[in-house]
Amino acid sequence: MIRRKFSRGRLAAAAVAVAIGAVSLTTGGAAFAAGSGGVTDDGVIYVDHVLWRTVATPTDLSHTRAPAQSWDVIYSLGALQASVAEVAPGDPGYNGGRWQVHAVSAPHGYDAALASGDLDGDGVLDAADEVWAALTAGDLVDNGVVKQFVCTLNRVP
Ligand SMILES: [Ca+2]
Numbered sequence: 001m002i003r004r005k006f007s008r009g010r011l012a013a014a015a016v017a018v019a020i021g022a023v024s025l026t027t028g029g030a031a032f033a034a035g036s037g038g039v040t041d042d043g044v045i046y047v048d049h050v051l052w053r054t055v056a057t058p059t060d061l062s063h064t065r066a067p068a069q070s071w072d073v074i075y076s077l078g079a080l081q082a083s084v085a086e087v088a089p090g091d092p093g094y095n096g097g098r099w100q101v102h103a104v105s106a107p108h109g110y111d112a113a114l115a116s117g118d119l120d121g122d123g124v125l126d127a128a129d130e131v132w133a134a135l136t137a138g139d140l141v142d143n144g145v146v147k148q149f150v151c152t153l154n155r156v157p
Contacts, residue, residue, distance in 0.1 A: 059150040
């Protein structure tokens with residue numbers, strides 16, 4: 001019972017944080033700088049060839065025991081490029097901004113990952129199917145889950 005109340009309190013706090021973040025969106029990017037617990041270096045994420053921006057400070061849920069199917073995956077490519085998520089708000093199967101971040105590395109270099117994964121040839125891995133293609137080819141390696149959090153996305157105009 002106590003645990004349930006605590007959980008609801010965290011969700012309420014997250015909702016407030018999202019509301020605040022929406023107001024201060026123009027300065028929100030700095031909160032996601034490397035080393036501050038953010039997802040990407042610049043707070044932007046590719047989903048299906050479209051750029052989205054993270055909103056508000058992510059709520060770290062790393063210590064919850066939610067089942068795997070209640071999360072959506074973000075592939076973090078570190079310093080190589082912006083992260084890539086498999087779904088965006090409005091997509092079928094979107095779990096309301098509950099993200100599981102997988103750290104991905106390029107053992108043969110970023111150019112090799114692009115060669116096998118950049119299916120539309122625009123010079124960046126900007127969709128989940130492109131990440132999956134590079135993973136299948138062995139030019140990207142999924143190093144597993146490094147973070148779980150709640151964070152909404154806004155489409156970059
Ligand atoms: Ca591409």
